[in-house]
Amino acid sequence: MFSYRILKIVVRRPTVFSRYKSSLGLWNHDITTNIKLDIEKYWAKEILCNKIGNKDTYYVLPMFPYPSGNLHMGHVRVYSISDTIARFQELEGKNVIHPIGWDAFGLPAENAAIERNTLPHIWTDTNISAMKEQLVQLGFKFDWNREISTCDPKYYKWTQYIFLKLFENGLAYQCKAKVNWDPIDQTVLADEQVDDSGCSWRSGVKVEEKILTQWFIKTTKYAKHLYEGLNSKSLDNWKDIINLQKHWIGECNGVVVNFHMNVSNKQRGFDVWSPDPYKFIHGQCIIMKKDNIIIKDMTLDDIQNLRCFNSITKREMLVFVADNINYPEGRDVYIACPSIDSEDYKLCLSLNIPIAKTNDKIVDKISENERAIDLAQKNNCGGYFVSSKLKDWLISRQRFWGTPIPIIHCPNCGIVPVPYEDLPVVLPEISTQETRVSKLTSFKSWQNCKCPKCSSDATRESDTMDTFVDSSWYYYRFLDPNNDKKPFDKEKLMGVTPVNCYIGGKEHAVLHLYYTRFMSYFLHSLGLTPTQEPFKKLLVQGMIMGQSYKTKNTGKYLPPENVEKIGNEYKERETGEPVLVQWEKMSKSKYNGENPERLLSTYGCDTTRLLILADVPPATSRRWSDTTLPGVLNFQHRLWITIRDFLMHKQNVELSTKNILSEKEFKEYENKLWNSRNYFIATATYHFKYTHKLSVGISRLQSLTNVLRNNIPPQIIANSKEYEKSLASLIIMLSIITPHFGCELWAGMRSAPNRICDNADGIDWNQEVVQQRWPIVDESYPLSLQCKVDGADRCDLKIEANKLNSLDLDRVLQIVIEEKGVAERIKHGILRTKYELYPNCRAILHIFTNRKAKNKLQLEKEKETFSSQA
Template sequence: MQLLLRSGLLQQFKYFHAKRFITQSATGIQVSELTNDVKHQIESHWRPKVSEGDFDPKRGDKFYVLSMFPYPSGTLHMGHVRVYAISDTVARFHRMCGKNVFQPIGWDAFGLPAENAAIQHGVEPAEWTDSNIAQMKQQLQALSCSFDWKHEMSTCSPEYYKWTQKLFMMLYNRGLAYQNEALVNWDPVDKTVLADEQVDANGCSWRSGAKVQKKLLKQWFIRTTSYAKALLDGLEDPILQDWRDIINLQRHWIGDCDGYAFQLLTSATNYLRIWTKFPEHLKDPNAFIVIKQNHYLSKLNNASRLTVENPFAGTVIPVIFSDQADFPEHCDVYLAAPSFRERDRELQEEFGLAFFAHTNASNTLDAKSAREDVLEAAERLKIGGYRVSSKLQDWLISRQRYWGTPIPIIHCKKCGSVPVPEEQLPVMLPAKHLTNAEREEALRCTCPNCGDTDAKRETDTMDTFVDSSWYYLRFLDPSYTRDMVNKDVVDKCMPVDLYIGGKEHAVLHLYYARFINHFLHSCGLSPTTEPFSRLLVQGMVMGRSFRIKGSGRYVKEDEVEIVNAKKNQARLKETNEPVVMTWEKMSKSKFNGVDPTEMFREYGTDTTRLISLADVAPTSHRNWSSATFPGILNWQKRLWLTLSDFHAARTAVNDAELDNVDTTSEAFQAEDDKLFDARNFYVKGATFNYRHTHQLSVAISKMQGLTNSLRRTPKQIIRHSPQYERALASQIIMLAPMAPHFASELWSKFVAVPNRLNASTHELQWECDVLAQRWPDIDADYKLDLSIKVNGFENCAIKIARNNLDNITHNDAMDIAFNTASVTSYLTDKKIRTTNFVLYPGIEAILNIYVDKIKQSTSQTSSSNEEVFNK
C-alpha cells in the first residue's frame, strides 16, 4: 500500500491530465480549462441566484453590516470595488454562519459635484443624479454584492429628505439648531460656505482646493458642542471595537472638555460665543468681555459701544477690544471677572471701567452655588452651559447652493424665524434652477404663525453631512411613513455591527453621525448612544502615476519607458525627460485610474473581487498592479482542476489501481489523518480571519494552503477518503463569500459527482447550493491551542481538544498554567500584576499573565505567586 501511495503521487499528473476528464455542471459547461470566457459563462448563469440579500427584520440574531453609501458620480472606481467586496464578503460569511444579515445600499445623492457637473452639461441636477445612479447601480449589480435592494434609498428623494427636515426641526425645537451672523469660510470657486472641518491646514477648501476667504454672513448652525462631553466619554464605550487610531483622531478633534460655552446676545443682535472654565464668573456684576482687536466685531461701525446681555447677573456687559487679556487657547474672547480675580481687577482699572459694586469673591459670592445657578439658567434659556473644549465649534450647516435639503424655516417680518409645520413637510426643492424672478416668487409663502402672505422661505440648503448623519437608521425601513425611523425595527437592529469605509471620514462623518445618534437616543429613537459597534477602516486603492521631474506634469503609462522599477525611475519616450514613478490615490487627472468595468470584462467579477482582497489587509493601502494577478488566476485554475480530478477519481471504472485499495491500512489512515488535520487547521485559520480580524488577505492564504493539501493528495485517497471529501467541501464553502459565482459552479460540480461517501452527510446539505451551506466547523476532537503569554510573549501553547477548549474558563486556564513547568519556572522571582483571558470558540484561547520582576527568595516568590493565584 505504501508503494502504491508513493507511485500514486508520481503518476497523478500523468493520469488525470492525459485523460483530460470533462465534468458537466449546473451551467452545462464541458471544458477542462478555466478561461476568461468560461468565467463569464459561469457568472452569467449564477448572477441572478447570488445577488440578493434576505434580511428579515422580524427574525432575531441580526448582523448589520454597513458600507458607507456611495456618492453617485457616474462610475464605480476601484475604491468602491474594494470596499463593497470587503462588505459583501463579511456579509456572506455571517449569513453562512446562521446570522440574519442586513446589508443595505443607497445613494448619498445631494451635493456640489452633481450641481456643478449638471450646470457644466446643461442639465438639471436631478436628471444628472438619476442617470448616474442608474449607471452605478448596474455596475454594483455586476459586482454581485448581496445587497438588500428592497431597502435602496437616495438622500435626494423627497421621501428621504422630508425626514432630514424633521430631524432639523427636532434639533431646532431643542434649541440645538440656531441662526447667527458669523465670519464664515467662503469657497470662491464653489460659491458656498464651508464648515471649519472642511478647510484644510493650508486654509484651502477640502473639495475645490481654492484658498478660502472670510465672509460675514447669517448662517444656520447645529449646536454639536452641547454633546461634546458625551461624545468624548462615548469613546470609552465598550461597544466600540477596532476603532483604535480613530478614537485618537476623534478625541483630538473634540479636545479636553475642561470649560463651558455660552452664547450671549450682543447689542449688534448676533450671538457671541464665550468659553470659560469658571461659569460662576458670569454672576459677577462687574464682569466685562475682552475681544481681540482683529475680531470681525471690531469692524462694526458701533464697535466702541458694543455690549452683551448678561441674563445671569441681570446686567449689560461692556466689551473692550484689546489683545492684553490672558485669552484661553483657541479663543479670541475673554470673560473677565474682577470680583473673582485680582488680574481682572487690574484690567478693569487699566480699561477705565467703573465698578458696579465692590465685592470680594471669598466673602460675597459663593462660587459653587453661583456656578450651579448659571448652568441651570443656561440650560433653561438654551444658551449653553455645557462642558466643551475651547477649540470645538458648532457645526455650520448652511450651504448657498440649490442641490441640497431645503432648511425648513420661514422668515416673517412680524414673527421672525418660524419653523415649517411638520404636516407641511417636505419643503420641496424647485424642479429646476430658477431665474431671479422665478426664485423670488417660489420663495414667497404664508407665515404659519400669523398668516402674513409676504413671508419667505429659507434659501439655504443643508450640508450633505446632515443627510448622511442618520441614514443607517432609515435604511432599516426606508418606506416607513409614520416617523423618520421605524422604532421597533431600529430597537432590534441597532447598533450597526460592522461599519466599513475610508479613513478620510474618520473625523467629519463619524463625528456628525455619532452626534446625531446621541441626540436621537435622547429622543428615544435609537437604542444606543453609539451608532457603530465595530469599525473597519479600509485603505485606499493606489495606482502607479508617472510625473515629469521638474514640471510635475502627469503623463500616461504608455508614454513612459521604465528605467529602474525598484528605484521608481523612468523616462519620457518622446523627450527622454526623467519621470518619477509613485503610488498615489487613483485619479483621472493623474492617469492612474483603473476602470472596474474593464476588469470585469477582462477577468470576470469574482477574479476582480479576489484580487482586490488578496495580498494586503483591508486596512492597508492597495497598490493596484497586474504583477499581483497571477497568484489569484493560478489559484482559480488549480481549484478548477481539483474538481476535475475529484470527478475523475470517483467515476473511473475498471481501474485496478484505484479499486484495489485497503482503506483499513495504516498507510491509508495516515493519509486520511493528514486531510483531517489540514481541513481543521485551515478552516480554523480562515474562520479566525473572516470573523475576528477581518484580515481577508490572510484568509485567502489559508484557503490556498488547503488547496495545496488537496492537490498533493494521491488519487487513491481522493477515490476513497471521507476526509478528502470533507476538506474539498470546506474549501468550496470558504471560497463562496469572496467568489460567489465561481464557488457556486465548483459546488455544482462537486455535488454532481456520484459515489459520494457518507462521512459528511450530517454537515452538508447536498440538495442546496453552496451559499446555503453552513460554515465548516472544527471537529470536536481536533486539538486547539491554549496559548500562555507572559508580558505579551508566548511562553507555551498547550493542545486541548476543541470540545474542551470551548468550555474553558479563566480559572481553568490559570490552573493549567500553574501546572505547566515552563510557566512556573519562568514566573520564579516575578510578581503577578494581573491576568486576562480571551477565548475564541473553535479557534484558540489565550491566557495573558503580566508580571513584575522582584528581588525575593525562591520560596517567597512561590508563596507570592500562590497567593495571587488563590485570590
C-alpha cells in the same frame, strides 16, 4: 503541464428531480477568462438567493456611494469587503441585513449637470442606474428592497423633520458668522471642509473669509457625551479611530455660556468659553479680539463704550478689545475675574483695565463652578462642557441641489418653522432652460409664501443643507425605508442596532463619523432609538493607491504611456525631462486610476474581487498593480484542476477496488487531512469573523488548497472522507469571496459518483454552495489557548474545541498559572486580566502584573529625580 485528454470526465447529472443546477461541465478545458465569464452569467441568479437564517440579525453596512456615474476601485474594494462579511454571516446562520442606497445630493452632481447642460435630477438618476448595473454585475448581494436615495422627497422629508426637532430643542439656530467661502463653488464650507492649506475639500481653491448669516447645529452641546462615549465597551475594534475622534472633539475641559450685546439696536449673541465656570458669576469684564464678528465694523467710539449682558448674573459687563493676550485655542473672547484669579489680575493691569473693588471674601471655586453650570442650564444659555477649539456644525449651503431647510422668514414673526404637516418642502422644478441655475433664490415663486403663524407675506429659507446631514441618519432609515408616518419605527431597530459592522474609507472616520454619532445621540435623547451609539464595529478601509508620474520641474502629471524607464530613472518620452514616480490616491487628473470595467471584462468579477481582497488587509492602503494578478489566477487554476482531479479519480473504478496504499498509510493521510482541515477552518474563521483581515483568511484557503494538491495519492482523493470533507469545506469558505466560481466548483464536486460526505458532515448536496453552513472544527480538535503576560507570549496550550468553548476566566487562569513560563512572570502579583474567547477558533488570556505597574512608578520617580537635578 498536466494533460487530461486520456480520460474523458463524464459529468453525471442527477436522475431525480433536485433543487440545484448542474455545472457547465467544462472540466476538460483549462480555466480561461471566457469560461469564467460564462460561469458568472450562468450562476448570476443563484448567488443572489437569500439564505434564511435561524439566528440573530446581523447588520453589515458599507457607506453608501455618491452616484458619480461609474464605480471606481474604492467602491469595488469597500463593497467586496462588505459582501464577503455579509456572505460569511449568512453561512453562519444569521439573518443578514446588507442594504445599499445613494448619497445623491451635493455639489458634484450639480456642477456636473451644469457642465453638461442637463438637470441635476436627470444626471443623478442616470448615474444611479449605471452604478446599480455595475454593482449587480459584480455579484454584490444587496437588499435592493431597502434602497434609498437622499434626493428622493420621501427621504428628505424626514431629514427636514429631524431638522425641525433640532430647532425645537434649541440645537438648530441661525446667526452671523465668519465663514469659509468657496469662490469656485459659490457656497460656504464648514471648518472641517477646509484643509490645512486653507483650500476647499471639493474645488481645491483657496477659500475666502466672509461674514454671512448661516444655519448651525449645536453639536457642541453633546461634545462631552460624544467624547466619553468613545470609552464605551460596546465599541468593538475602533482602535485608532477613537483617538481621531477624541482629537477632533478635544478634551471637554471648559464650559460655554451665551452672552448678549446690543449692536445697532439689535441683540446679538456670542459664546464665552472658560475652563473656570465660577468666572461667569464673579467675572468683571470681557476681552475680545479686534476682528470678532460682533465688533469688527464698529467705530472707535463704539468700542470704547462696549457693554454686554451676562445671561447668568443678569447684569451688564464691560467689554474691552485687545489682540495681545493668550486666548483659548479657537476662541476670540475671554472672561476675566481679577478679584479671584491672580493671572487675570496681572492681565487687567497690563491692559489698563480698571479693577472693581470686592469684599475680598474667599470663594469656594468648586461649589461656585457647580452653581454657575446649574444657573446656565436653568437659564437655557449654555452650561455644557466642551473643548475650546470645537465649533458648531455649519450646515448652510448656498446651492440648489440639496435638502431645503424647512424655515420661513416672516417680517412680523421672525423665524418660523414649517409645520410638520407641510413637509416635505420640495425643491422647485427646473426647466431645461434653467440648467445653469445654482441657487434657490432664483425661484421667486417658490420662495414667496405665507407665514404659518400670521398669514402675512413671507419668504422661504433659500439655503439647503450640507449633505452630511442627509448621511447622518440613513443607517436607521434602511431598517424602515417605506415608512410614510415617521423617519423609522423604533421597533424595527430593536435587536438590530447598533450596526454590527460599519465599513468605509478612513477619510470619513472623523467628520462623517462625528456628525453621525451626534445625530444618533440626539435621536436617542428623543426616545426614537434604543441605543446612543450608531455603530458597534468599525472596519476602516485604506485607500486604493495608483502609481503616478509627474515631471520633476513643472509637477505636471503624465499618462503612463508618455513615460519611459531608462536604467533606474524615469523620463518623459518626448522631452527626456526627469519624472518623479510615486503612489497616490487614484484620480483621473493624475492618470493613475484603474477602470473596474476593464478588470471585469478582462478577468471577470470573481477574479477582480479576489484580486482586490487577497493582497493586504482592508485597513491597509492598497497599491494597485497587475503584478499580483498571476498569483490570483494561479490560485483559481489550482482550484479548477483540483475538482478535475477529484472527478477523474472518483470515476476510476480501479481506485475503489485496489488497495494501492496500506491501511496504515491510508490512515496517516487521513490524519494529516483532518489536522489541516481543522487548522485552516479555525484560522480562516478567526480572520473572516473576528479580525476581518480578509487577505489572511484568503491565504489560509490557499494553504488548504496546497495541502489538497501536494502529493496526495489518487486512492486518497477517490476514497478518503477526510479529503472530500476538506475539499467541500474549502469551496464553501471560498464562496463568500468568489460566489460564481464557488457555485461551479461545488456543482462539479456534487456531480461526482460515490460521494462519501452527507448531512451528518454538515453538507447538503441538494443545496447550492451559497446555501451551505460555514464549516466548524471538530469537537476533539485541539485549539490554541495563548497566554500573554504584560504583552509578551508566555505559553500556548492546546485544548480540545468542545472544552475550550466552555472554559471561563477563572478556569483558564488556573490552567495557565501552572505553566512555568507564566508562573515566573506573575511573582509580583496580578493587577488585572482580560480573557478573549473566539469560539471554535482560539482563546487568548492577557495578564497584567503589578511588576509592570511598579516599573512604571519607578520610571516616573527616575524622571522626577532627573528633573530636580537638572
